[in-house]
Amino acid sequence: MIKHLRYLIILSLFISACSTTKYVPEGEKLYTGSSVKVIDSAIKKSDAKAISSELNATVRPQPNSSILGLRVKLWFYFKTRARKGFIQKFFSKFGEPPVYISQVDLEKNSSIMQNRLQNESYFQSTVRGDTIGKKKTAKAEFTVNAGPSYxxxxxxxxxxxxxxxxxxxxxxxxxxxxxxxxxxxxxxxxxxxxxxxxxxxxxxxxxxxxxxxxxxxxxxxxxxxxxxxxxxxxxxxxxxxEIYTIRDIYVYPNYSLRDTSLKLDQASGYRWYKLVDPRKTVRPFIFANTVLLHPNDTYSRTTHNNSLNRFINLGPYQYVKNRFEDVTPDSPKLDVYYFLTPYKKKSLQLELLGRTTSASYTGSQINLNWKNRNAFKAGELLTVTLFASTDVQVGGNNGGFNVYQYGIQPSISWPRIISPFNFKSDNAYIPRTTLTLNYTSVVRSKLYSLNSFSGSFGYSFKGSVHKLNELNLLEITYVKPRNVSQLYLDSINNPNNRNPALKHVIDPQFTWGPSYAYTYDNTTEDYRTNSIFYRGKLSLSNNLYGIISGADTLGGNPKKFLGSTFNQYLKLETEMRFFHKLGLGSKFAARLFAGIGQPYGNSTILPYNQQFFIGGPNSLRGFRARSVGPGSVDASALNGGFIADQSGDIKLEANLEYRAKLFSIVYGALFADAGNVWNAKPHQAGGTFGTNFLKQMAVDAGFGLRFDATVLVLRTDVGFPLLTPYINSSGGRSVPLSFNNAILNIAIGYPF
CATH class of the missing domain: 3.10.20.310 (membrane protein fhac)
Known part of the structure; x- marks a missing residue:
């Protein structure tokens, strides 16, 4: 009782110290806010409440801000205004000058409210303002007689x-x-x-x-x-x-502000538009997918805006200026001019990055990017990237098994669909064709090193601002071990603790086939109360060739292509995110992910680089990264020198999170996660997907902080495991709620 009384006295002294009314000068009263009362009995209660809320928001000025009734900023103002030097300069930026009732113009505010009501059908409305004062404070009260709505x-x-x-x-x-x-x-x-x-x-x-x-x-x-x-x-x-139609269209692909002449005598025609390009900086067909207006077309604002957007999306151009000229001789006609200012054609960029990965690794990466915009004078973007990175696992049982990578990635992107088929698109977005190659060397110290070669060729095209389609006609991946340490081989061959995941990591992987992904995303539109993100992807590998060749691993008839055993599978992934705004600075977020890979023919399990993983700072935050599954397998019981990344052919995951702004750039979060991965076919006892999959779901909950500086979000989450997918040391699946079992996650960016 005495202890509680002590806290109460301290709190009372703090509130007293933060009192600001004692600084209010004689003849003034501190303005504490306003209220709006609708007295018309003919108005429905719901309408009266809406009117009161809307009109109250129009009152100016607003009172001093407060936290739990304490005007902290005003207190800083009063405390620092008479001080000089460093203290005053430092704390004054946190201060807020007082707002007095004398600054509230009742007549002007009443007039604004009345005008607002008349604009919203209450033509006979009247508003009257008055003040209600105490010794040192006062508030404004407005009485509204709305009258009938029209x-x-x-x-x-x-x-x-x-x-x-x-x-x-x-x-x-x-x-x-x-x-x-x-x-x-x-x-x-x-x-x-x-x-x-x-x-x-x-x-x-x-x-x-x-x-x-x-x-x-x-x-x-x-x-x-x-x-x-x-x-x-x-x-x-x-x-x-008048209805205007288009006469001539001119494009200036190398325009600068120094150009003062239209140089129409130097224009050369290509199909329906004309280029003014004396230096021959582009090939004429580059704008065939960009200039959507045609001679004799009726002017359309949508078509015009889509053209402008496509000029920017084309890639080589930094600025686009447009002009229409009325050239009406006998009938209404317009000439169209597009003035394009290009970027510098070539650029070299060095990037130094700090990062966290889904496996709780933290490290650094250096990228050297060379770009050539308009590489072959038709809008192509040629990019060559050299990269190297090092990653150290923080908080995991890695025993010093760090990861080092280096490699090269050249790519070229064309602002059009390269295909024997006619592809027509007239919206605001240019379809693109992309060819990418990649070589990566992966070295995990003390364990193994791998060579990874990959490439893809495909298309991306947007159906609208929210919809993105990505079709890769061909994706090729070839991974082969370069060196495997004896320590790693001993871990694989240990008869007492066999872990098939260890061998699967270094198995040769050879996949090729198409993939298609569809994305819908309206989460960038901040005005929405509800927003969603959806992505679905279908990947295939060697389906047709495997059928033709009669590949059948289970039947003892595995096939090879170019001397290498290839992987054969069908893989489907789908992810849904839902966001609901609850108020200023707070929202509810949910994610559901489901993925299934079906190996068959030449494969009994998905290649390692195509498998699913779960656990970690962007997944189940109450469990170590990639430590959960498959099924009811307990990875910690497989002692091969370290806990290998656990993977599966099937994945289910659900996440719930409540996010709220605490102050400044600091946000808080409460979350819960559930999920697991499974094998599609029997490889490990308890690791195969079956009817009891719900009983094998790992579950956690926790809390965290986000430091959101817009350009960078630093995130800390503390996750508590609640249910394990296996029988744990307590003899069941439940885990005692204790900080001894908590997992601290430090990451960059939101988990979803």
Whole structure:
């Protein structure tokens, strides 16, 4: 009791010390906020609450900020204003000057509220403001008599005439935002004008503007209704009434601000556009997928904007400037000019990176990137990357088995589909063809070293801003061990603790085949309350060749290609992420991942580089990275000098996380994870997927902090294992909730 009393006294002294009202000068009162009261009994309670909340947000100025009733920033201001030197300079930036009730203009705020109500159908509304004061503080109170709301009875559009503009406006009526029976709203009327203008821009009315539309309101109708009439202002200029078509299109692929002449005498025609490129910096066909407008086409804003976006996506160009010129001799015509400012063609970039990996490794990487934009004068991006890295596992049972990698990766990307088939795309995104090659040497000290060769050829194309399609016609991977230590061989051959995962790591891997991935992502749109990310991928390896050759490992008939045994499988991955905003700075996040690989024919298990792993800072955070599974296998019981990465052909994982802003750049999180991996075919006792898979799910929960500096997110998570997929030392699957069992994860970026 005495101990609690001591804490209460300390808290009381702290609150007293943080009091700010004692600094308020005579004749002033500290402004503590406002309230809005709707007194009209005819207004529904839900509407009155919405009106009160909306109007209260318009009151200016806002009161001093507070935390749990303590005006900390104001306290800093008062405490540092009379000080000089370092202390004042340091703490003054945390201060906030006082807001007094005398600064609140009741009449002006009331007028703003009344205007807002009238714009939202309450034409007869009145607002009155007053102050309620105490000894040193005061608040503003506004009383609202909203009156009846006015609803829309009829909406009239101009009649169809010989005049093409009236007819075009009438043609937009079906999609009108002005609905009969809904409340009058000025913002919706403004949006309606913008909507009509956008539609007219698609039909060639290049010089039309929203301001040339007028929507008349007749509020003399009985029963608090209004009639709306959409019409074109009589003062609308003649050229705003004309439908414009395209005459000539000029592209300047090497433009700079020093260029002051159009140089039309140097233009050379290619198909439907003309190039002004005296220095021959590009081949003419480079813009065939970019210039979407054609001569004699009716002007369309969407087509024009898509062209601009494609010029930027083309790759070689840093800036795009566009101009339309009215060249009307006998009929409305436009000439189009595209002025393109290129990047420097070649660049060399050195990158030094700190990183964490999914296996709890931390380390550094150096990349030397050489780029050639417009390598062959048709928008190609040629890239050559040299890289080297070193990774050390923190907190794992690695015993000094660090990982070193080095290699080279050349790639070339074409801004078009290279295919014998005709591929037509006219949206805002350029399809691309990409060829990538890669060589990587992987050295795990004291254990083994591998050579890895890979390559891919395929396409990527966006259906919209949210949808991405990636089709690789061919993906090839060849991995072969270069050196294996005796320590590692002894671990594999240990008769007392056999772990098939150890041998599988160094098995030769030879895969080739196509893959297709589809991604939908609207999470970049911050205004959404709910957003989702979805990615699905299908990968195949040697399916057709394996069938033709009659490959059958189980039947004792494995086949080879170019002297190497190849892998044969079908693999499907799908991932869904869901985000729900709960309030300012807080959200709920969920992820579900399911993947299955089916080896057959020439394979009984997926190649190691195609298998699934689980556990670690981006997965099950209550378990060591890649230490879970397959199935009910206990990796810690397989003592081969270290815990090998556990893998499987099948994976199920679910994650839930609550994220909330604490202060400044610091965010907190509560999370729970569940999942496991399994083999598709029997290789280890308890490791095969079966009907009891739910009983083999590992489960954890925990909390963490995120330091989100926008360009970099540093994350710390503490995960507690709750259920193991195997019978643990306690004789069951449950794990006591204790910090002795906790796993600390330090990583960069959010887990999903």
């Amino acid at each position: 609803t829309i009875r009829n909406v009239e559009f101009p009649m169809a005439k010989d005049n093409s503009l009236d007819t075009a406006v009438l043609g937009t009526m079906k999609e009108t935002l002005l609905k009969k029976g809904e409340k009058y709203n000025l913002d919706i009327i403004k949006s309606e004008r913008i909507r009509i203008d956008a539609r007219l821009k698609e039909e060639g009315f290049f010089f039309f503007a929203p301001e040339q539309l007028i929507i008349k309101v007749d509020s003399t109708i009985i029963d608090h209704q209004v009639d709306l009439t959409v019409s074109i202002k009589p003062t609308t200029p003649e050229r705003a009434r």
